[in-house]
Amino acid sequence: MKALRIIIGIVVLLVSLTPLVKAEVNAIQRSGAITLNVLKEPVTIIRDEKGMPYIYAKSLADGITAQGFVTAQDRLTQLEVIRLISNGRYAELAGEKVIKQDIFFRSLGFFRHAQKHAKMLDEESRQFIQWYVNGINAYIEKMKHEYPYEMNLVKLEPSPWTVEDVLSVLYMIGFTSSGNYESELLFSKLFNKLGPNSAMGLSPINVGPDCNLSAADFSNAFKDVAGFGDISAGGMLSDIPAGEAFARVGSNNWAVAPKLTKNKAAILAGDPHLSTTSLPTTWYPTAIITPQYRMVGTTIPGAPGFYNLRTNYIAIGLTNSYIDCQDVYVEILDPNNPKNYLEGSQSVPFIVIPQTIKIRSEKELSGYKEIAYPVFLTKRGPVIFKTDKIAMTLRWSPVETMTSSLAIYDVIRAKSVEDVKKALQKETMQMFNRSFVDAKGNIGWHTTGRIPIRSQKSSAYPQAVKNGEDNWIGWIPFDEMPHGYNPPQGWTGTANNKTVGNDYPHYLSSEFASHYRFARLKEILSSSGNTTADDHWKYQWDTKNMLAERIAPVMASILSSFDDTIELGKALAQWDFYDDRGKSAPAIFQIVMIKSAYWTFKDELGEALAMEMLKDWYFWQVRFEKMILDGKSEWFDIKGTEEVETIKDIIHKAGLEAISQYGINPVWGDLHQIEIENSLITKGPLKSAAEGGKYSMSGSGETLYRAKYHFNHPFSAYYTASLRMVADMSDKDKVLAVLPGGVSGRISDKHYKDQLKAFMTGEKIYWWFSDKMIKAHTQSTLMLNAGK
Numbered sequence: 001m002k003a004l005r006i007i008i009g010i011v012v013l014l015v016s017l018t019p020l021v022k023a024e025v026n027a028i029q030r031s032g033a034i035t036l037n038v039l040k041e042p043v044t045i046i047r048d049e050k051g052m053p054y055i056y057a058k059s060l061a062d063g064i065t066a067q068g069f070v071t072a073q074d075r076l077t078q079l080e081v082i083r084l085i086s087n088g089r090y091a092e093l094a095g096e097k098v099i100k101q102d103i104f105f106r107s108l109g110f111f112r113h114a115q116k117h118a119k120m121l122d123e124e125s126r127q128f129i130q131w132y133v134n135g136i137n138a139y140i141e142k143m144k145h146e147y148p149y150e151m152n153l154v155k156l157e158p159s160p161w162t163v164e165d166v167l168s169v170l171y172m173i174g175f176t177s178s179g180n181y182e183s184e185l186l187f188s189k190l191f192n193k194l195g196p197n198s199a200m201g202l203s204p205i206n207v208g209p210d211c212n213l214s215a216a217d218f219s220n221a222f223k224d225v226a227g228f229g230d231i232s233a234g235g236m237l238s239d240i241p242a243g244e245a246f247a248r249v250g251s252n253n254w255a256v257a258p259k260l261t262k263n264k265a266a267i268l269a270g271d272p273h274l275s276t277t278s279l280p281t282t283w284y285p286t287a288i289i290t291p292q293y294r295m296v297g298t299t300i301p302g303a304p305g306f307y308n309l310r311t312n313y314i315a316i317g318l319t320n321s322y323i324d325c326q327d328v329y330v331e332i333l334d335p336n337n338p339k340n341y342l343e344g345s346q347s348v349p350f351i352v353i354p355q356t357i358k359i360r361s362e363k364e365l366s367g368y369k370e371i372a373y374p375v376f377l378t379k380r381g382p383v384i385f386k387t388d389k390i391a392m393t394l395r396w397s398p399v400e401t402m403t404s405s406l407a408i409y410d411v412i413r414a415k416s417v418e419d420v421k422k423a424l425q426k427e428t429m430q431m432f433n434r435s436f437v438d439a440k441g442n443i444g445w446h447t448t449g450r451i452p453i454r455s456q457k458s459s460a461y462p463q464a465v466k467n468g469e470d471n472w473i474g475w476i477p478f479d480e481m482p483h484g485y486n487p488p489q490g491w492t493g494t495a496n497n498k499t500v501g502n503d504y505p506h507y508l509s510s511e512f513a514s515h516y517r518f519a520r521l522k523e524i525l526s527s528s529g530n531t532t533a534d535d536h537w538k539y540q541w542d543t544k545n546m547l548a549e550r551i552a553p554v555m556a557s558i559l560s561s562f563d564d565t566i567e568l569g570k571a572l573a574q575w576d577f578y579d580d581r582g583k584s585a586p587a588i589f590q591i592v593m594i595k596s597a598y599w600t601f602k603d604e605l606g607e608a609l610a611m612e613m614l615k616d617w618y619f620w621q622v623r624f625e626k627m628i629l630d631g632k633s634e635w636f637d638i639k640g641t642e643e644v645e646t647i648k649d650i651i652h653k654a655g656l657e658a659i660s661q662y663g664i665n666p667v668w669g670d671l672h673q674i675e676i677e678n679s680l681i682t683k684g685p686l687k688s689a690a691e692g693g694k695y696s697m698s699g700s701g702e703t704l705y706r707a708k709y710h711f712n713h714p715f716s717a718y719y720t721a722s723l724r725m726v727a728d729m730s731d732k733d734k735v736l737a738v739l740p741g742g743v744s745g746r747i748s749d750k751h752y753k754d755q756l757k758a759f760m761t762g763e764k765i766y767w768w769f770s771d772k773m774i775k776a777h778t779q780s781t782l783m784l785n786a787g788k
Contacts, residue, residue, distance in 0.1 A: 051751030068135020254493030265730030270317025460510030581669025
């Protein structure tokens with residue numbers, strides 16, 4: 001028995017050491033030389049203490065090719081996964097659990113549209129993507145001996161990339177930034193449940209920079225509803241999973257003019273918000289230096305160039321604009337021929353695209369099983385829901401506004417704010433608010449994409465198809481889209497908020513992000529002057545909660561009026577409204593807020609629909625704030641009780657539940673934590689090496705230091721900055737930037753998660769910009785030689 005225990009102990013030790021044993025096998029070549037036949041001239045790859053590659057090339061062509069190569073070197077697994085997802089082939093790796101996602105993405109047709117778009121590209125744009133693809137494929141072909149160990153573990157075999165693959169990834173990125181189809185479906189359910197009057201009482205309230213409240217305009221949406229009994233009768237839409245298809249991306253960014261900075265040069269700050277609970281990180285950082293260009297920034301693996309960028313001339317960042325470029329349509333099937341749909345009195349056949357979806361299955365000898373799934377299309381778009389009477393289709397503007405050239409190429413070559421503006425006119429796939437500065441001190445921002453002008457003005461509810469007329473009657477001209485250049489106040493900024501006033505002539509969206517982050521940004525920047533990059537870095541960590549500043553005093557007054565919740569009331573009354581992890585008041589506020597919202601809406605909507613609405617914070621949050629401040633609402637009365645409940649009853653009930661569940665003095669950081677894992681390696685000996693760990697978090701969904709949680713999974717943060725970047729145009733040596741992980745996607749690499757501690761603590765980390773600083777921080781040098 002003793003010998004057996006020794007043997008078992010040795011086996012366990014070897015298994016536990018697997019990541020270390022494999023580290024050498026799993027290492028990439030960072031020094032020496034590699035010959036690549038896709039290069040025209042030699043390229044030097046310098047890596048710094050973070051493992052970040054600085055690409056020195058004699059041409060942009062070789063620089064982008066090398067960017068593809070090092071991306072594959074560091075993030076090959078991630079590249080393959082993101083391609084599978086965008087192509088609707090993720091089930092080939094992840095199995096049954098992602099079939100619905102594959103079906104949805106096949107229906108949306110990212111790869112199908114990529115194939116069409118690739119044929120339209122001009123030579124310059126196609127060549128730009130091809131350079132990147134050549135670099136990826138050179139790595140896949142030549143460096144098989146250093147493929148990531150985890151790829152073998154999950155049986156993921158890389159294959160050559162194409163221009164179409166890159167475009168498919170770009171379309172997938174664009175879809176997450178372009179609309180409100182989920183809230184359209186949600187509102188249709190609310191209408192079915194409540195009827196038009198009560199449902200309109202829940203329509204989102206948006207706040208623009210003029211701080212005027214405006215509810216979404218649903219007036220035109222109901223004109224034709226009476227003709228569609230399938231909708232008004234309810235039940236027909238209950239199987240559509242609104243709110244689940246995508247994690248809505250957010251972000252903060254701002255640009256500050258020289259008159260507000262110490263060094264009298266413009267500063268750009270940006271921190272794009274994404275789900276950050278999984279490694280590797282979303283963004284991949286590189287620098288490309290040629291005789292004509294010097295640029296450093298990040299892109300998403302699979303997309304060439306840069307999304308967040310600093311050059312000698314400009315710096316640029318992005319936020320989601322929440323612009324509505326998606327419409328859902330209710331289409332009637334021909335009762336005499338269910339293979340057709342009706343355009344007025346005309347019966348039109350669906351376009352049918354057969355699909356075969358491969359699904360990984362250990363039960364099959366081949367390792368896969370296959371299912372057939374036909375994609376149905378009308379002239380408006382793919383069918384996303386179908387019964388024996390109706391079909392619901394989803395229309396999306398980028399697939400109708402393809403251009404021959406790509407903004408991504410022109411942006412990196414821009415030398416001024418004016419050049420950036422010209423480049424962004426070509427950006428049709430992605431609906432971002434781009435903020436930018438230049439070396440001359442100009443600042444600006446502009447909304448990108450193509451925004452349809454609708455004949456019905458607003459588009460907050462699925463449109464009823466009555467005839468063949470097109471309700472998209474044009475496109476908002478680029479110069480009329482939201483923007484701002486060199487404003488008198490000396491700063492611009494966006495935080496996914498409504499960026500226009502109530503007098504803006506075009507419909508943009510029925511739902512924007514709650515305005516609390518922008519309100520705090522406005523408060524900070526309007527009172528700031530003589531600032532430095534370090535100051536703006538601190539602003540990214542700001543935890544003041546502007547929602548709490550407005551409604552916590554109401555909560556405090558109510559809770560203090562009851563003996564059994566008086567301690568909660570005292571804590572809120574003494575709070576400075578900063579969501580710091582060591583405090584009790586932020587925890588009390590968040591607990592009472594979500595429980596009050598739940599009890600306000602649950603009885604009228606039912607458990608399932610209430611939770612579906614409450615998961616969409618932007619749909620209800622500002623509306624709920626207004627209800628609390630007004631102090632009166634029919635929604636506060638809990639149906640089925642003899643009493644008529646008021647806001648006082650609701651908040652007291654929430655306070656009692658808070659005490660029962662969390663005690664008198666809950667600590668925000670004890671409840672509010674983020675756990676970072678690896679989505680592919682969830683068990684086995686590599687799990688501990690693959691995961692990032694659990695961290696206590698300050699902030700909330702309402703603070704500039706973003707740490708948002710799912711309403712139905714409080715208080716686990718899942719949605720925070722996926723990058724923090726501050727670029728001071730007067731600093732010729734460096735850019736402040738940190739990732740919630742590291743440069744590498746290889747789980748045994750020392751740069752896989754080496755920035756996590758700094759990301760959580762606020763420690764400053766830099767991208768190096770000047771040759772002097774790159775040389776001073778060089779850790780390795782790899783020569784990529786041209787030739788066979």
